[in-house]
Amino acid sequence: MSTRHPPPGRQLPIVAVTPFPRAAAGALRDAQLRANLGRATRTIREKRAAVVAEVPDWEQLRDRAARVKDDVLDRLPELVDRFTRAATAAGATVHHATDAAAANAVVTDLVRAQGVDRVVKVKSMATQEIGLNEALAAAGVTAVETDLAELIVQLADDTPSHILVPAIHYNRGQIRELFARRMPGFHADSDDPAVLAGAARDYLRRTFLAARVAICGANFAVAETGSLVVVESEGNGRMCLTLPDTLIAVVGVEKLLPRFVDLGDFLRLLPRSSTGERMNPYTSIFTGVTPGDGPRRLHVVLLDNGRRRVAADPVGRAALRCIRCSACLNVCPVYERVGGHAYGSVYPGPIGAILSPQLTGQDAGHNATLPYASTLCGACYDVCPVKIDIPAILVHLRQTGPKPAAERAAMAWLGWTMRDRRRWRAALRAARSGGRPLRVLGRRHGGRLRRAPWPLSAWTTHRDAPLPAEESFRDWWHRTHDS
Amino acid sequence: MTPELTALFVARAGDHHAGVHPCTPAELPGLLATLLAGATAVVLPAGTPPQWTARLGPPTLPGDTLTATELDAPGLAVLTGCALAVAETGTLVLDGGAAQGRRLLTLVPDHHVCVVRAAQIVADVPDLVIALPDPTRPLTMISGPSATSDIELNRVEGVHGPRRLDIVCLPPG
Structure with a gap:
């Protein structure tokens, strides 16, 4: 279970080092894992179905969101430029990184410039994709993950297995045991989730108050205004966005939205699809720096890392509409049984099976085995809030991917x-x-x-x-x- | 702004396990005093209407000068208004304007009391993004107390933000 990511520079954490069938066979032998995943995904599927059923125009919402995202992909360079100008005018410094190494170098330099050896982090898929924590560690900087599930994974020296809940493969008893072993000052005998969450609050409070640099991602970036949007539940995001002096946001270019009002649809779609809530507890929207409120320095690193190449594939590009809600993982019969680690990438499940091989190219590691990690049942397409036809892209990647010589x-x-x-x-x-x-x-x-x-x-x-x-x-x- | 919208907001905010308290303007000072009676001190952002604090028991602290560490003192509560609220999702929206203050004021203390006027309630999120007076101000949308679903995907209240959220709702007109 604890396959560490290889160090940056060698291979990104979106490259499968084991062929999917072999990794899946190993995962299937873990009965505890299957029990944990089965319980968790059943819970979230029921919650999502209930809040989606409340929205009479859900299908029109999906159609509109898909159109907006396709429009973004059509005019990426223009919108990147627009965002850059708006955010700069609002007091942010915008950097453009073509690949993981460039993004890691920019962030590492910015952290070093502040003279700190510790940063706090908000959960971010983009920083996981580029292996930022490992790059910072190589430069002598400790990145403290502050999202509860990320903290669990980090304390366990494990890797994430779900986009939204990276520690979905742990049950409460396992988390209590881990905290007792690895969290200084943890003494509770109870495995009540409220007690465990309270322990994380006490453990991280001092860290937040002392932090001088924070690193975050963004769920959306508005080109019109230069605003970033961070959607979260716990308040660790708000701590990171408001307490430290310096904030560094790493944002994939596909997160752009043309206009501020586009957020209206996306903020309805995301929480219902993701945690099965009408609205998540906290959403922060911020534009540049505001004197007297929050960080004095804001750096935005816009990340390409293969996205423009994917956007050029007329079939595969729809994968870039993804807003990382993870609804497709929760309904996937394959994911529910094998879990996230079998996919060998920080992007697991159906979306991972089309995203990882496209971002890296199918010749990277064993990523060409990922498009076969599906029964093509189509449940992922049905729940996708931006209507990505995942089965069609899986078939497309199978057709265009490398084949064994015998076949x-x-x-x-x-x-x-x-x-x-x-x-x-x-x-x-x-x-x-x-x-x-x-x-x-x-x-x-x-x-x-x-x-x-x-x-x-x-x-x-x-x-x-x-x-x-x-x-x-x-x-x-x-x-x-x-x- | 209709009574229906207010009723929906009250119900939906309650679903997030916030305390929701509809009240009349005359009842407001007394209700706020009751809700905040247990606090060691009450943090007030600039622009707080004087009638909100008329009957408060605990001492008050001006929000614009406190550091994060001072705000972390045990037993502290914060009293704010909001910019807008969303009925469909039971969401408060703060933009740092009058009676709201810096973002960390509503984050570090463990108890947040927020006053909403019915006229501030919009129907749904698409109405909100159009109604915001200035979208480039620092915005915080709050839907219930801080929570996590990270343990077995069950929602549990009380992680890093205020563990107690009380919403006081004034009627239309």
């Missing part, structure tokens, strides 16, 4: 055979006579083969194989009609 050879042979009627008929005859001895075995199982020798065993390990019919339709027609 390529088999498909080439099949193509050659099927192009010619005589070749095809001869092949069917050969298959029938080759299958005759197997049919004797298969008769007991309704004409299906339960177990075949290698290499066909790759198929029959998980499913039965049909046997070729004793007579083809064409042969039957000849026998009974042409005399």
